Amino acid sequence: MTAKNVPYKEGFGPFAPEVYRVPSPYPFRWPSGADNAAEEALAALTDTVLTQIGAHNVAAIVAEPIQGEGGFIVPPAGYLKAVQEFATAHGIVFVADEIQTGLGRTGAMFACEHEDVVPDLITTAKALAGGMPLAAVTGRAELMDAVAPGGLGGTYAGNPVACAAALGALETIERDNLVERAQQIEARVIPRLEALLGHDSPVGDVRGRGAMLALEFVKPGTTDPAPEVAKSVAAYCHREGVLTLVCGTFGNVIRLLPPLVISMDLLDEAVSVLEAAISTIRASSEVA
Structure with missing residues (x-):
């Protein structure tokens, strides 16, 4: 169903027909x-x-x-x-x-x-079992019960080890107040990211919620995507021991997904590396 061809669809067709896509508000x-x-x-x-x-x-x-x-x-x-x-x-x-x-x-x-x-x-999925292979579909009873018993299933359904991991993950989320922790991460990081914005900055947009945050890179003063900057920033961070991911339709967005259990000191250190990466690449671009 994904609308992104590379790397998810290229060479894998044909695909199921009658899947329609409409623009999501951006x-x-x-x-x-x-x-x-x-x-x-x-x-x-x-x-x-x-x-x-x-x-x-x-x-x-x-x-x-x-x-x-x-x-x-x-x-x-x-x-x-x-x-x-x-x-x-x-x-x-x-x-x-x-x-x-x-x-x-x-x-x-x-x-x-x-x-x-x-x-x-x-x-x-994903966080449901802390990285163990487990996914779930949850819904209104009238929908979930519409299929005959045994009508839906899979080879790994009910895997006991993955289910135990999920119980542990859910217990940890509740015990350690990780929902609130995500809010604290947002409050800590967003002001520092927003400080990177500016007419002459390659950071065009800062967005996200909780511990799901992103920066979109553009050619300064425009909304033209700058995927090469995003790639350079990610590479700089990687060299300094901070892992970031590039995403977005144009490959110009760096997404931040810090663990909800991360210490604030480590979080601050990681953001500092990100700031240094942007500052260094921005300076080199101005010199060039």
Whole structure:
């Protein structure tokens, strides 16, 4: 279902047909401005469903509450709720993909909570078992019970070791107040990242929630993507012992996913390396 070709789809086709994609509101890059992103994105969704497909032909609307691989894009307030209400009004199942955002990462147990959204189905993985192979689909009973017993399953379903890891992860999240910890990480890091913004800075946007944060790199004074800068910053950080990941449609976003159990001293040290990387690369660009 992903819309990103390289490295996820290239050479792997053909793919399942009848998967439709609509633009998710991307405030930093929305053509008519951030203030119009939610309204116009919702209009595009409703037009696609009602005009091009037919609501009765739509099995589900699947959305990430915050886009992950797409660049850690936080939708404008109210957008996700409006999508859920539209789906409900037309008898369409609304699925929240919380594989990256779930289990405390964004400063709420699930990112949907920030928008007061209760999905029909929710997918979880990654943090669910602390890295052990386990994923889950949770949903309203009438949907989950619609399949006959044994109708859904898999080779690794109910793996006892992975399930034990998940119980341990959930216990740790609750015991150590890691949801609140994600909020503290955001409060600690965001001001330092926002200080990197500026008309002559390669950092065009800072965004995220909780411990799911990102910087988007551009050519200074524009919104033109600068993937080469993102790659250079990530390489600098790597050389200094700090691992960052590059993502985004244009490969120009660096995402920060510090462990929720990280010490504040270590977090500060990592952000300092990131700041030094940007400062060094920015200085070299000015000299060039």
